[in-house]
Amino acid sequence: MTSSVVAVWSHRSVLRLLVQRDLTVKYQQSILGYFWSLIEPLAMGLIYWFVFGVLYHEHAGPDHGPSYAMFVISGIFPWMWVNSAIGEATGALTGQSRLITTMKVPREVFPIGRVVGRFAEYLAGLPILVVAAIIFNAPFSWYLLSLPLAVLLQVTLLVGLALLLASTNVLLRDVERFMRLAQRMLFYAAPIIYPLSRIKNADMPEWVKMAYQANPLVGIFQLHHAAWYPDEFPSAGLLATSATGCLIVLLFGWWIFRQLEPKVLKEL
Amino acid sequence: MKPIIEARGLGIRFVKNRRRQLRLREMFIHGMRRQPDGTSFWPLRDLTFDIQPGEAVGVIGKNGTGKSTLLRLIAGVLIPDEGSITVRGTVAPLLELSAGFSGDLTGRENVYLVGSLHGMSRSELKAKFDEIVDFAGEQIRRSIDTPVRHYSSGMKVRLGFSVIAQLRHPILLVDEVLAVGDKDFRQKCYATIERLLAEGRTLVLVSHNESDLTRFCTRGLYINEGRLEVDGPLREALDAYNGTSLPRPASQPTRVHT
Numbered sequence: 001m002t003s004s005v006v007a008v009w010s011h012r013s014v015l016r017l018l019v020q021r022d023l024t025v026k027y028q029q030s031i032l033g034y035f036w037s038l039i040e041p042l043a044m045g046l047i048y049w050f051v052f053g054v055l056y057h058e059h060a061g062p063d064h065g066p067s068y069a070m071f072v073i074s075g076i077f078p079w080m081w082v083n084s085a086i087g088e089a090t091g092a093l094t095g096q097s098r099l100i101t102t103m104k105v106p107r108e109v110f111p112i113g114r115v116v117g118r119f120a121e122y123l124a125g126l127p128i129l130v131v132a133a134i135i136f137n138a139p140f141s142w143y144l145l146s147l148p149l150a151v152l153l154q155v156t157l158l159v160g161l162a163l164l165l166a167s168t169n170v171l172l173r174d175v176e177r178f179m180r181l182a183q184r185m186l187f188y189a190a191p192i193i194y195p196l197s198r199i200k201n202a203d204m205p206e207w208v209k210m211a212y213q214a215n216p217l218v219g220i221f222q223l224h225h226a227a228w229y230p231d232e233f234p235s236a237g238l239l240a241t242s243a244t245g246c247l248i249v250l251l252f253g254w255w256i257f258r259q260l261e262p263k264v265l266k267e268l
Numbered sequence: 269m270k271p272i273i274e275a276r277g278l279g280i281r282f283v284k285n286r287r288r289q290l291r292l293r294e295m296f297i298h299g300m301r302r303q304p305d306g307t308s309f310w311p312l313r314d315l316t317f318d319i320q321p322g323e324a325v326g327v328i329g330k331n332g333t334g335k336s337t338l339l340r341l342i343a344g345v346l347i348p349d350e351g352s353i354t355v356r357g358t359v360a361p362l363l364e365l366s367a368g369f370s371g372d373l374t375g376r377e378n379v380y381l382v383g384s385l386h387g388m389s390r391s392e393l394k395a396k397f398d399e400i401v402d403f404a405g406e407q408i409r410r411s412i413d414t415p416v417r418h419y420s421s422g423m424k425v426r427l428g429f430s431v432i433a434q435l436r437h438p439i440l441l442v443d444e445v446l447a448v449g450d451k452d453f454r455q456k457c458y459a460t461i462e463r464l465l466a467e468g469r470t471l472v473l474v475s476h477n478e479s480d481l482t483r484f485c486t487r488g489l490y491i492n493e494g495r496l497e498v499d500g501p502l503r504e505a506l507d508a509y510n511g512t513s514l515p516r517p518a519s520q521p522t523r524v525h526t
Binding site: 012013017021024074096098099100101102103104105261262265266 | 340
């Protein structure tokens with residue numbers, strides 16, 4: 001596996017090219033172009049803010065810190081990255097079979113490229129996050145450093161998932177359908193539009209809460225929120241769980257990819 | 269000098285009529301080694317040969333005998349199930365009509381993408397861009413900024429060949445694509461391949477066209493039912509190939525004593 005990591009690294013220029021091409025193809029036929037990567041999360045954020053912040057307005061957000069709108073925005077932007085990276089990585093090999101069957105590059109770059117491409121969109125959305133923070137009077141503090149940590153964990157997790165899903169999807173096209181459902185469930189299974197305290201105080205058996213927190217996304221989203229809501233910063237235990245989970249997913253995904261690679265190439 | 273391509277007991281197995289819905293359990297528990305349902309067959313098996321730098325080798329055989337599979341194995345876009353293949357040098361493959369172009373991108377963007385994926389630098393591509401388009405012809409020049417999905421297959425193969433011909437890689441793999449271009453373009457391709465061979469590159473050519481084969485190749489690999497039957501001078505391989513469909517010539521060694 002180390003050798004394939006080295007191979008991917010030495011082909012990082014290929015990775016850059018693929019990402020550039022993806023972004024070109026994606027935006028060349030739309031007038032609003034890159035603004036779609038901002039409009040989508042903002043529109044979704046608006047919906048959740050309306051439903052949970054306005055209609056159910058009692059304590060939708062955390063007890064301390066800026067308003068619930070900020071909370072939703074700080075959760076939605078990274079979620080869009082997770083969501084679109086998973087969706088697009090699943091089809092990364094099946095959709096680019098032409099290139100893969102004619103070009104000798106480490107095949108890992110194709111799913112990884114999708115994760116990187118959606119990361120670029122996340123970065124493009126960061127100015128919106130800053131503007132929102134100013135509007136909603138969120139503090140600019142050292143806790144902002146939890147963002148790079150969140151990004152690091154998220155990249156680890158997403159690369160692992162991308163490798164796993166892209167390779168299995170070639171052999172079982174059901175993966176694509178399954179993931180569309182799974183993505184919706186994942187959205188509500190992590191503290192994205194509600195604070196983690198809601199789960200902790202909920203009337204649920206202890207083991208359900210434990211299982212909930214085993215999801216590596218929980219720690220990641222707590223870090224995203226913690227940048228603006230310092231009280232949300234995850235405990236050492238939660239952070240360790242999340243980091244371990246991300247690493248396991250990465251190693252497992254990469255291993256499966258290596259195992260399936262000969263079969264995948266024959267199927268494409 | 270070490271051979272530039274070295275195959276040792278090379279084999280690959282495909283599965284016919286595989287059920288699309290492989291069970292997850294099966295896939296993970298039994299690993300990837302277990303044969304899934306459906307009959308498996310070996311398009312290629314027990315291939316052992318060496319190709320020296322500068323050789324021009326023609327691969328001959330009936331349809332479906334694994335010629336293209338062999339080129340894909342050399343190109344490294346398939347992984348063998350048995351044996352090994354060692355390639356000492358980079359490969360410029362023209363395996364498919366489209367050379368890996370994406371339909372959504374324009375001809376220009378595709379030249380840059382495919383060229384750089386094959387390891388050409390941006391400045392190199394800029395310098396060679398006009399030459400590439402010139403070579404591909406007037407029709408391509410006029411539509412270089414339209415998406416490749418509007419190209420005819422002849423146009424795609426012309427542009428693909430132009431890009432591949434600019435690569436400095438020591439090994440050139442060409443699979444049947446010469447048959448697609450028109451007469452003028454074929455002449456250009458011949459000239460280019462001759463130039464590349466004169467520069468000392470190694471060529472592996474798959475073709476059904478005897479005159480193409482005899483024009484470039486000195487050595488032939490005749491593959492029949494997945495096995496390497498003849499590895500020798502091109503004439504010998506061609507004779508063996510023709511022998512399978514025509515009556516066997518009297519000089520056939522097995523017939524001498526009967």
